[in-house]
Amino acid sequence: MKTALSAVLIAAAAVATAHAQSGSPTLEKVKKDGYLKCGVSDGLAGFSNPDAQGNWTGIDVDVCRAVAAAIFDDPNAVRYTATTAKERFTALQSGEFDLLSRNTTITMQRDVALGLEFTNVTYYDGQGFIVKAGSGVASVNDLNGATICTQSGTTTELNVADYFGSHGMQYQILTFEKEAEALSAYDSGRCDAYTTDQSGLYAARLELSDANANVVLPELISKEPLGPAVRQGDDRWEDLVRWTFYAMVNAEELGVTSQNIDEQLNSQNPEIRRLLGIEGDFGEQLGLTKDWAVRIIRKVGNYGEIFERNVGSGSPLQIARGKNALWTNGGLQYAPPIR
Amino acid sequence: MSGQDEAAAIAPPSTAFWADPRLRGIVFQAIALGLVVWLFWTMASNAADALKRSGQATGWSFLWNTAGFDIGFKLVPYTARDRHIDVLVVGLLNTLLISGLGIALATLLGFVIGIARLSPNWLVSRMAAAYVEFVRNVPLLLWILFFYLALIPVLPPVKQALSLGDTVFLTNRGLYMPKLHWTDGAGSIVWALLAGIALAVATTIWARRRQRATGKRPPDLLIGFALIVLLPVAAFFAAGAPVSLEFPTLKGFNFAGGMSILPELVALLFALTIYTAAYIGEIVRSGIEGVSKGQSEAASALGLSRGQRLRLVVIPQAMRIIIPPLTSQYLNLTKNSSLAAAIAFPDLVHVFAGTSLNQTGQALEILAITAAIYLTISLVTSGLMNIYNHMTRLKER
Missing domain, CATH: 3.40.190.10 (Periplasmic binding protein-like II)
Incomplete structure (x- = not known):
């Protein structure tokens, strides 16, 4: 009798914590599949483009990789679907993938009438x-x-x-x-x-x-603010994608890079400590682990690194930061604080 | 009273109602119909529910919203401030234009190929066979892209346009020709033309009668041609030359004025024509081969030439075999014209089921409308062909 009761209590507690931790059906599904399904373009250099080995690269691809790194600690746990401009929204709506990261302009019509939610502006374009x-x-x-x-x-x-x-x-x-x-x-x-x-x-x-x-x-x-989109109706999943990108922008602002992340783990700066999960349990509130941002930065990088690698000085495109510089440098990229 | 008695007498007296095949048939058909209705109703309500739950806009009112985009080729006036329903009309007319022209040209070319395949000339029949095998074994989309991408670089840029006496210009922006500029009184020319055509037809009928009665045919072709040309010309001068020509002139980036034929239209039409003609050629060949050999032997025995044998004896009989599969090819051509999107020809699928769909996001509604339109076009085409088939079929007296 006693064991049966404790079994029930443990099960109830497990259900309660699972609910508190994620509560996102999309995240549950992604975790169960073991990979993230991401919709990208059919080939746009710097944003989402398959390279000679067939690996996808680009800013939009790195957003997918960052989300996968936050969930699985593995940026390669992504399955990409190439979509044309025409197909993209219908494919996201019908559940062919769970994240559309495809140089898509945020407009009011798309936000309110298509059953989509845009999470961030990953690139200010025109x-x-x-x-x-x-x-x-x-x-x-x-x-x-x-x-x-x-x-x-x-x-x-x-x-x-x-x-x-x-x-x-x-x-x-x-x-x-x-x-x-x-x-x-x-x-x-x-x-x-x-x-x-x-x-x-x-x-x-x-x-x-x-x-x-x-x-x-x-x-x-x-004005062409480009950003990733998710289906309407799963707010927790939307939060996860939004804060994955904000973590990368905050990391750049705080000077945390994929190179110096191990030293930064010992930082005394409370902002860095909160970002890296040494203080607080922000990751767990997203349904992830404490070190969610560490995984993103170590495996994918901060926003500046992603920009330079894909479209900036480290790429053939040689696009200047311009409007996409951090707000502290006169640009528009600005992330709310993690606290 | 007596009728009822008779019926009772004829009906088998002791059949149980479940063993009555007529009743059973009705019951099963009712069940099948109920299932089909239930299936469609479930699908429709399911879709409506899902759309509502996912927060997508639904309904038909979007058709009256401003479209906001321009269309590069249109047969009726249209601007970016018109509505999505106007986009539908522009796209539909473009689809009908390309399908109509394609069907006419493919039929002509197809008959030539089909007859050439049966030519006694070894070279001609081999070339026709090679054409058929080569063309129909390459996907249509490749032909369309090939003609388009091959056509554009060959044509000269605007500044070096090929010109024919400074009235007709050929460039990679299209073929520019003078346009007729109508003023008051020009209507009489149209009436004169119509009258000329009517008189020419009447002449032909009269000539046939004369031929039957006397064995000699008056020169009806010559007379008809003269009527069709001379009457409008006479009307033109009588009305004081109300029609003038508007010539295309180079202005900035491009020619302005006159009328133009876009390379997209030409490439698409060309690809659809040669592709469908290969299939029509095979249909024509099989139709001709389906006519019994005795027919053409009998025609030879009557002293008809090869051309007359084909025209008067073989092809009229072959048409009965040709028409049903020919109808399928016409329908295929119409539906294949939706590949226009690949080379920027604004057909119905490209502008309405493409751009409008993307701007409004109402996929279900727009695809339903588009499907209904294609269905209507196809049913009308096959209806017309069935009427023609009915006219040419074997009449047993």
């Missing part, structure tokens, strides 16, 4: 144009009457219509289902300009037959 160097176009306003190529199913089509419409400029739009076809049409002279997010233009420029014969125009005609 829409730009690339033109042939000898075409005599120095600014977007010189593009009156031009033929413009772009990819369908994105916000770029809407931005072009808004900008050219409001400036009384004529244009002809050609929208392709895949970026590769749109670029090759631009490359062969079918269009005068190719337009997409400016980060994408730098990546696209490297794929053209002669990168130096093409220039990215300086102006941006839109």
Whole structure:
């Protein structure tokens, strides 16, 4: 009788703690599968792109890797699904993957009407144009009457219509289902300009037959905050993804890198101690372990490291930090404190 | 009273109701129908529930929201400030345009290929066979991309456009031609043209009658052609030359004015035509081979030439075999035109089930509308072909 009672009590306690710890059906499912299912692009250098060995790399991929590292202490416990711009939301909604990390612009329509929640802005972008160097176009306003190529199913089509419409400029739009076809049409002279997010233009420029014969125009005609999205209805999962990214931004601000993480574990700075789980139980409240952020930083790195490695000075794209610098350096990247 | 008595007498007297095949049939059909209705009702309510739970927008009101994007090729006026339902119309017209042109051209080319395959000339029949095997064994999407990506680099850029007397220009932006500019009084030319066509048809009928009565055929083709050309020309001068030409001129990046044919349209049309023509060629060949050999031998015995044998005896009979599979090819071509998205031709699937879907996120509604439209187009096409089939089928008297 006594043993039966204690068994019931232990079971009840176990259920209670399990509930307090995660309470996220998505996290439960991911833990049970042993890997994270992540939706990425069908190939955009610097954001999500398979390399020569077939390994995915890029900022968006590193977000997936960071979430996997926080959960499993293994950044490679991710299964990637390449999606086109058109398919991505439907695939996330229908549960084909649990995290969409695919250079996706956050807009109100997408946030409120698609059953999605965006967690962070991982990259502040804007829409730009690339033109042939000898075409005599120095600014977007010189593009009156031009033929413009772009990819369908994105916000770029809407931005072009808004900008050219409001400036009384004529244009002809050609929208392709895949970026590769749109670029090759631009490359062969079918269009005068190719337009997409400016980060994408730098990546696209490297794929053209002669990168130096093409220039990215300086102006941006839109705000394109890019970020990962999850399905609506699992707030705990949303929190997990959001704070995984914030941990990487906080780590950069506090000077914690994948190189110095072991020394930083002895730091006396209370902010660093809270981030690394030496004080407090923030990780456990997310349904993870105390050292969740240590896992992320050690295996994937802080935000600055990810940026430089994928699109910045350590990559062929050579994009400057610009708006994506930390707020302390005049940029927009700012993470709420961990406390 | 007596009717009832008779029925009672005919019906087997002692069959139990479950052994009555007619009653059993009705019961089973009712059950099957109930199951189908229940299945669809469950699916629909399940989908509605799931959408509501996941917080996605539902309903049809999005059709009246501003679309906000432009379309590069349209047959009716459209701007970014129009609604999603206008996008639907633009896309549908583009789909109908490409399907209509594709069906016409593929039929012409297909008949040529099919007849060439049966040519007594070894070279001609081998070439037709090689065409069929080569074309139909490569996926259509590859043909579309191939023609598009091969076409663009070959065509000159705008500044070095190939021109024909400064009125027609060929560039990688398309083929630019003068456009007819209508002013008041131009309607009379159209009426004159219609009258010319009607008179030409009447002439042909009269000529046939004369041929039957006298054995000699008046030159009806010549007369008809003269009527169709001369009447509108006469009307043009009578109305004081109300039609002028608007020439395309180079302005900035591109030609302005006139009318243009986009390379996307040409590449797509070309790919759909040659691909479907390969299948139609095989259908035509099998149809002709299906006509008994005695028919063409009898025709030869009557002194008809090879052309006359084909035209007057063999093909009319072959049509009965050809039409049903030909209908399937027409439907395939229409549905295949949705591959246009790959090369930026704005057909229904590309702009409505593509861009509109992505901007509104209402996948179920938009795909249901698109499927219903394709279904309607296909049913109309096959309905028309069935009428034609009915007209050409063997009439037993």
